[in-house]
Structures are given as structure tokens and as C-alpha cells.
Amino acid sequence: MVVLRKLPGMPGWPAALGLRLPQKFLFLLFLSGLLTLCFGALFLLPDSSRFKRLFLPRRATASASSSSSASSSSASSSSTRDTELPRSPPAAAEPRHASPAAPRRLREKLRTAARMAGPPARTAPGSRQQVQGGESRAQPASGVPPARETRAPFRFDYERFRRSLRHPVRGGRTGEDPETRARRMKIKEMMKFAWDNYKQYALGKNELRPLTKNGHIGNMFGGLRGATVIDALDTLYIMELEEEFQEAKQWVEKSFDLNVNGEASLFEVNIRYIGGLLATYYLTGEEVFKSKALELGEKLLPAFNTPTGIPRGVINLGSGMSWSWGWASAGSSILAEFGTLHLEFLHLSELSGNPVFAEKVMNIRRVLSRVEKPQGLYPNFLSPVTGSWVQHHVSIGGLGDSFYEYLIKSWLMSDKKDSEAKKMYDDALEAIEKHLVKKSAGGLTYIAEWRGGILDHKMGHLACFSGGMIALGAEHSTGERRQRHMELAAEITSTCHESYARSDTKLGPEAFRFDAGSEAMATRLSERYYILRPEVVESYMYLWRLTHDPKYRHWGWEVVQALEKHCRVEAGFSGIRDVYSTTPSHDNMQQSFFLAETLKYLYLLFCEDDVLSLEDWVFNTEAHPLPINHTDFKAAGQP
Ligand code: DMJ
Helix, strand or coil, rough: CCHHCCCCCCCCHHHHCCCHHHHHHHHHHHHHHHHHHHHHHHHHHHCEEEEEEHHHHHHHHHHHHHHHHHHHHHCCCCCCCCCEEEEEEECCHHHHHCCCCCCHHHHHHHHHHHHHHHCCCCCCCCCCCCCCHCCCCCCCCCCCCHHHHCCCCCCCCHHHHHHHHCCEEECCCCCCHHHHHHHHHHHHHHHHHHHHHHHHCCCCEEEECCCEHHHHEECECCCCCCHHHHHHHHHHHHHHHHHHHHHHHHHHHHHCCCCCCCEHHHHHHHHHHHHHHHHHHHHHHCHHHHHEEEEEEEEHHHHHHHHCCCCCCCCCCCCCCEECCCCHHHHCCHHHHHHHHHHHHHHHHHHHCCHHHHHHHHHHHHHHHCCCHHHCCCCCEEECCCCCCEECCCCCCCCHHHHHHHHHHHHCCCCCCHHHHHHHHHHHHHHHHHCCECCCCCCCEEEEEEECCCCEEEEEEHHHHHHHHHHHHCCCCHHHHHHHHHHHHHHHHHHHHHHCCCCCCCCCCCCCECCCCCCCEEECCHCCCCCCCHHHHHHHHHHHHHHHHHHHHHHHHHEEEEHHHHHECEEEEEEEEECCCCCCEEEECCHHHHHHHHHHHHHCCCCCCCEEECCCCEEECCCCCCCCCCCCCHHHHHH
């Protein structure tokens, strides 16, 4: 510091400067200002600064530094691009969400959970380890492991979980009539047929092409294979197709490779792969399913490295780079995609003892609960950069659907403790009832879409899941609301049934309209197809379980017959291009969700209520059962 240097021939400092009193005063003022600046600067240094650790409490520093290392490692990762997926510019170089994501109370809970959990799974004491794609974990640089790493590794208590279930997972097998049993056996046979053909012609590919008898890979899963295996596992198990379940399990053990380097839909990988693996672990206790789910879950984390923590839709599973879908307005993220992670991510935290997964989805919840909603509605496109809506299209069908589903199911899965989710669901449903629920001239109740205040009188097949969802919510409501919602659920399910009943094949179109004299029918050629989707039978299953009105079984059986007649081909089941033609042309695709959902829901429709009881399980949006928290999840992060 130049002002302190000793001048030649002068006595020592401070008198040495030979200043007069006012000058001395000014000098001291300057000096104290300088010192204040230097001290303050310590707090502006990067998170990893040693100085900062001297002044901040220990816990806060650890959290800040883990955040910063995640950011830098993600930014330096490289990408190998698959040219088929449309995208917006890569996000890896963006600044990471600056402050710890979750609100203070949640952060405290998560820290407590982390302390209870001990070291994260698979982190060897004293070693350096980076989670794929940039999230960093405890990395003792000194070689002296911190106290928490010396504890025993976290282990999920599977036996305790099984004891907490109120019903045997495959039911107690009592009180069924022969016709119901025969119908259930028929559906089991359909599952076996779908699986056997997939196994014979497409094992290891994502889907079966039943006409050409080969496999399809596609570009939705980032190089992951075996979507049909993973989606089918829990259905095979529940249907007691033991040999087939072992075949599927063996493929997972020997051939399911997670070291892939392609671009995947975060949403699809989560609902199909993570959901399927988690469900199968909970059903069977086989470690392989848990460890694959956790490994894959970690690969998804870099998608959350955005300024708001709202993940982008596409992620390269190798490099961790992420993008928004090219077709999504202005680089936005899709409500039904980032809003459909909550159930699975809480379970990833529960099974690993690592709160990071719960933190990510609780942050999404926080952003969504704070953002202003036009008329109380949630538009489908949100910017992951600013956290505000990009355009005002609202739909309970595609782009919005499972966000609403996960609100009510989050509350149920938390054993009704997550009251924030319940309130968000109730408020959203109230706005939907007020602005979107309509009755057609012919008396059919439907849920329209909303485009900046203008209604589009159309329902997608996807929107037909809402009958089941609203019934499930109603079941846990009281008084007038319970009755109103149960009626609404029944009316919507009935409208969706009409969309099937009014077609020549008795299968429903991709979308149907209520305008220009049309009621519950597709009016455009491009909306006439049926790709083995589950949403209508999903609602039948819930309505059956919650009302026991025999018409739902009757309607479900109509679907079984129609599938057999129009979709069953020599080597599997295929979608059809036109539900209004009795000589339908097949699309040559056996979707994996046909095995995960359509056949599972049909089977459950003809089971006793204690098979995958709604008292023990919630189904993720791909029909993979996840357990309700009767045992107080440690890392669930509920406020
Ligand atoms: C499934 O993958 C899931 O149900 C998803 O939520 C919506 N679409 C398909 C089936 O139609």
C-alpha cells in the first residue's frame, strides 16, 4: 500500500507523513473508507473463496459452493447432437439458478434429511465424485472426509416399506365372479401376446413394429433402448406373467445401457423409464431397478440448470447439455413436462437419501405457485429464463394434462400432508370449471381449450384422463364439492365414451369437437387416428373403483373387443389411422404405453379393488404405481 511506505529522511508513520491536522483527518477518513471497501469485497468474492468461509456460517458456505461447482462443470461439458430433434440454442452456458432453489423452510427440511441420510448413495468415503452432467456432491479435497461421510451409507428400508402397505400388492383374490375372471384372463392373454411379439421381433428396441415385424428406436429417449421392456415390467408382474417378467428383468440386468449420448425428452424418460423402474423396485424389492432409476435420475439433473430452475424439455444424456423444444414458443418449457416430475423425483430422494431431486421439483412448485395466473388458469408455455408465461394457451389435454394430475397425486402420495399441492389443484380446478367446462347442444359435458380468452371447443383423447383425475380428487373431498366433482368426472367420462361409441370401430379419435353441428367426433382428417392410447380406459378404471357402477366395466369390455377386432394383427397390436373406417389401415406401431397403461388399466378394471389398491398407490402418468407415504418419507421436502 503506497501511502504506508516510509519516506526517506522522515520519521515513522503516522507522524512521518508530516501532515497538518485537517490533512491527517482527511487521510484517516480515506484510510477507513478503503478498509471498509476491502472488507466488503470479501463478500463479493466467488462462493469458493476461502475468505468467505471465514465470515459465513459453515452450512451456508457448503451449500453455496456446491451450487457454483455444479454450474461450472455443466458449462464445460460438450455435446454430440442428434440431428432429428428440433431445438432452441443450448442452455449449458447459462448462469445457474443463483440462490439455493427451495424456500427457507424447505431448505432446512432438506438439510435435515441430508444429515439423516448420511452420504449420498455410491459415494466412496474420501473420494472425489461428480454426478453426471454437473451436480457436485461432497468432495473432500483435503483427503480428510467430513464427519457425515464416515457414517454408514444410506439404505432405504424396503422391508419396513412393505410392512406399511395396507393390502398385498397383487390383492387377496377374493369374491370374484367367473365372468369378471374370464375377462381379466383375456386381458392377460393380450398382454402376453403383445410382450411375446415384442420379445421375438424387437427386444431391446423401443417399440415393436407389428406389421413389418421389426423394432423401432425413434429419437425420444436419447439413445436409451428397451422402452417397452421398462414400461411393461410392472404390468407383467401384476398380471403374474412370471416367466415374462423374468425375461424383462434379465434384459434390464444384462443389456440396459445408461451410457448413452443422445438427446432425450426429459418428460418421457422420467415418466416411462424412471417411473417404470421405481414402480418395479417398490413392487419387487429387486435392487437392480432402484440403482438404474437413481443412475438415470442423476443424468437428468443438468436440465434444471436454468436461471429459474425450470428445466428445459430436451437433454443430452451423455453431455448434460439441454435445450428447449424447437416447436415451443420462444424457448419455453412445457407445463405438462416440467409439471410431471414431482412424484418420481420425490421417490428418487426417498430411495437415495439425496435431497437434490426433491429440491428440484419443490423449486418448480415454488415458481408455479408464485407466478400470476390469468383468470386462475395455468398456460402451457413458461420461460425457463424469466419464469413468466410465454403465451396464453390453456389445455387440460396435451401440453397441460399431467401437471394437474401430479398436483392431486402429490397430495395423495404425501398421505395428504402436501396441502400446498392440494390448494393449487383445487384452485386450478375451480378456474377450469369456471372458464373451460362447457355443455354441448346435445347435453355432453366437455372441457374446452383456451387461447388467450377465446375458447376452442375441442377435446383431445389425452384430455380424457381428467374424468379419472377429477373423480380421484372428489373421493377425497367433502360436501357439495365432492358431489359436484364426482358428477363432473362421470359426465366427462361419459363424453369420452361417446367419442368411442360414435365411431365405426368403437375406438376413439385423437381429438373430437363440439362445433359446426359436430358432437364428440373428429371433424378433421388429421384427428381421426387412434394409437392405442389409455386415457379413456384409465378414467373407466378410476370411476369403477370409486363408484362400482357396472357400466364402466361394460364400457371397458367394449374397448377390449374393439382392440381385438381392429388393432390385433399377426405380430402384436397396432394403432389405426381412421377410427371411422371399418377397414382400418394400421400404423405399424405397438406403443410402449399400450403395455404400461392401456392393458394395465383394463386389467385393473376387472380386478378386485385390493390389487394395487388406491389406498396404497398412486399411478404416475404412465400408470406406474408409486407408493403413498404411510411411513413419513424422510427426503420428501413437503412444506
Ligand atoms: C403416455 O405416455 C402418458 O399417459 C402421458 O401422460 C400422455 N401420453 C401417453 C399416452 O397417451
